[in-house]
Amino acid sequence: MKFVILVAVALAVPQLSYSAPTLASSEEDVVPILKDERVHEQDGKFTVDVETGNGIRLSHAGSPNTDTGAVIQAGQYSYTAPDGTEVALKFVANENGYQPESPLLPVAPAFPHPIPQFVLDQIAFAAAEDAARARAQLDDSHED
Numbered sequence: 001m002k003f004v005i006l007v008a009v010a011l012a013v014p015q016l017s018y019s020a021p022t023l024a025s026s027e028e029d030v031v032p033i034l035k036d037e038r039v040h041e042q043d044g045k046f047t048v049d050v051e052t053g054n055g056i057r058l059s060h061a062g063s064p065n066t067d068t069g070a071v072i073q074a075g076q077y078s079y080t081a082p083d084g085t086e087v088a089l090k091f092v093a094n095e096n097g098y099q100p101e102s103p104l105l106p107v108a109p110a111f112p113h114p115i116p117q118f119v120l121d122q123i124a125f126a127a128a129e130d131a132a133r134a135r136a137q138l139d140d141s142h143e144d
Contacts, residue, residue: 055080
């Protein structure tokens with residue numbers, strides 16, 4: 001009886017198999033690479049220049065920051081959006097983070113009015129309190 005149950009359970013388990021997806025491609029889908037130049041130097045510096053047949057362009061360079069070990073990078077890319085809009089973006093990535101520049105990026109609206117002085121004073125007062133509290137905690141930890 002145990003054998004019959006075991007066979008029944010084995011037959012009831014779904015048979016899973018995987019096959020690689022097929023590519024439905026034609027010659028029209030192939031985009032030629034017109035330029036692909038990559039230079040990687042021993043000291044960590046690099047440059048990449050790529051251009052494709054459908055108008056995508058990428059230029060990117062970077063080098064390690066000897067102080068932090070992070071890689072400082074700068075570059076630009078451009079392409080034509082499906083609606084025909086030319087998209088161009090320049091960027092820098094360094095100790096201040098990723099900083100993109102493009103006329104197509106959204107911009108936060110200007111603050112609707114000046115910040116009153118009493119609000120600025122309160123912000124400064126709170127910052128001074130936080131700094132004093134941090135100093136006191138540091139002093140307390142050194143006394144132990």
